[in-house]
Amino acid sequence: MLLYYGKIINIALYYFSLMASFPQIPKEILMKAKRGDIAAFETILFAYEKPIFNYIRRVVGGAPDAEDITQETFIKFYTHIGSLDPEKNIKSFLFTIATRTAYDWLRKKQKQPKIFSFDDTEFPVETIGDDSTYYNVERLTGLEEALEKIKPQQKSILMLFYREGFSYQEIADIFNLPINTVKTHLRRAKQSLREELSSQI
Amino acid sequence: MNTIEKKLAELPYQEMPDGLHARIIRKVIIMNLRVPFLIVLSLLFISLAASSWHLWMRLAENEALSIFKTLIMNLEFDSESLISAVQTMSEVISPLSFLIFLTNIALVGYLIYIYVIFNRMSKNGIIFGQKN
Numbered sequence: 359m360l361l362y363y364g365k366i367i368n369i370a371l372y373y374f375s376l377m378a379s380f381p382q383i384p385k386e387i388l389m390k391a392k393r394g395d396i397a398a399f400e401t402i403l404f405a406y407e408k409p410i411f412n413y414i415r416r417v418v419g420g421a422p423d424a425e426d427i428t429q430e431t432f433i434k435f436y437t438h439i440g441s442l443d444p445e446k447n448i449k450s451f452l453f454t455i456a457t458r459t460a461y462d463w464l465r466k467k468q469k470q471p472k473i474f475s476f477d478d479t480e481f482p483v484e485t486i487g488d489d490s491t492y493y494n495v496e497r498l499t500g501l502e503e504a505l506e507k508i509k510p511q512q513k514s515i516l517m518l519f520y521r522e523g524f525s526y527q528e529i530a531d532i533f534n535l536p537i538n539t540v541k542t543h544l545r546r547a548k549q550s551l552r553e554e555l556s557s558q559i
Numbered sequence: 560m561n562t563i564e565k566k567l568a569e570l571p572y573q574e575m576p577d578g579l580h581a582r583i584i585r586k587v588i589i590m591n592l593r594v595p596f597l598i599v600l601s602l603l604f605i606s607l608a609a610s611s612w613h614l615w616m617r618l619a620e621n622e623a624l625s626i627f628k629t630l631i632m633n634l635e636f637d638s639e640s641l642i643s644a645v646q647t648m649s650e651v652i653s654p655l656s657f658l659i660f661l662t663n664i665a666l667v668g669y670l671i672y673i674y675v676i677f678n679r680m681s682k683n684g685i686i687f688g689q690k691n
Contacts, residue, residue, distance in 0.1 A: 396587055407580060412572045425576050432583045436590070501566050520567035552563065 383448055392439050399436055402448065407432070410456050413517050416502075417460045417510050427463050431456045453522065454532045457514055464510055504554035512547035519544055589681075600670050607663035614652060614660055623651045 383402055390398035410431060415424035434455050442451050505513055518524045518532065530540045618624060630644045 394591065396584070396591065399587060400584060403580065403583060407583075408572050408575055411575055411579070415573065416570075421573065421576065425579050428579060429583050429586065433586055433590070436587050501563070502570070516567055517570075520564055521570050523568075548563070555563070 385444055388442075388444055388448060391436075392442065392444070399439075402435075403432060406449070406452055409522060410452060413453065413514075413522065414456055414460050416505060416517055417457070417514050418464060419506055419510075423463065427456075427460050431459045434459065447528065449522075450524070450528050450531060453518065453524070457518075457532055460514075461510070500555065500558050501551075504551055504558065507554045508547065508550045512543070512550050515540070515544050516547045516551065596670075596674070600667070600674070603663060603667050603670065607660075607667050610656065610660040610663050613656055617652050617656070626651060 383405060387398045387401050391402055407428070411424060411428045414427045414431070415421050418424055418427060431452070435452055438455075442448065505516070508516075515529060515533075518529050519526075524532070526537045526540050526544075529535075529544075530537045533540065535543075626647065630647060
């Protein structure tokens with residue numbers, strides 16, 4: 359019974375921490391930012407610059423390049439904020455811009471446009487349950503190292519779902535994919551990560 | 560939630576690099592200044608065009624070119640002759656009109672110069688700190 363309640367509290371604290379990471383931007387601030395108010399834009403910048411920078415840093419695999427991409431993301435956000443529907447989620451809007459800007463940068467750098475296709479037949483779809491033999495390797499350190507080695511789109515989807523707390527629907531909107539496809543890619547991404555972690559043993 | 564998912568959720572955030580926040584705000588402020596700058600430049604161009612047209616009309620009306628030619632050919636470099644030449648020229652073109660014309664040229668030229676230098680500096684990452 360005690361373990362059960364402990365688990366409930368852990369889950370509640372986890373979701374609370376997610377909510378705390380992204381303070382709700384008051385609508386009037388958003389409306390002012392839409393009219394070009396720099397102070398309002400800066401309020402939004404303060405709220406989201408760290409998560410955006412860290413998300414981009416993990417996707418592109420380096421802080422120096424992440425700085426330029428973060429700057430470009432927020433400039434694009436400022437330029438296009440006029441088209442943002444105030445009823446819609448500003449967090450999704452920002453992360454959509456960040457994802458596309460990071461992918462554009464990676465495409466230019468690597469000159470392989472197809473590398474960012476989600477059509478990936480390399481990893482067969484498997485269902486990995488909690489009692490899988492892979493479970494034990496999750497306790498090892500080197501998670502960030504393993505993250506560096508998987509594909510950028512897999513990193514993105516893992517970061518967006520687990521670290522940033524986006525729902526399947528929100529991720530589907532960001533990548534313009536059906537929800538079931540997002541679930542499949544998330545499963546594949548976790549599998550890739552587990553395989554990288556197990557190769558570190 | 561299993562361990563790997565928990566660890567992903569708890570991945571630490573690195574601190575923002577020094578100056579990145581300021582660079583973003585600076586770029587936004589300068590983006591906002593671009594339109595007023597171009598409006599001022601356009602108004603100065605209009606002013607320059609108007610003062611040029613005014614001068615040209617004055618020169619054409621009074622056959623000023625032939626007057627100036629005569630003045631220059633008969634010019635002697637003593638103070639009386641020079642003062643007389645200046646007075647004759649000022650009857651054709653008012654000094655104020657000429658001054659406005661020169662000021663407009665100087666302002667337009669200077670603003671174009673600033674714009675070109677600024678664009679070059681921002682491309683080289685000097686203003687916004689971009690790394691190439």
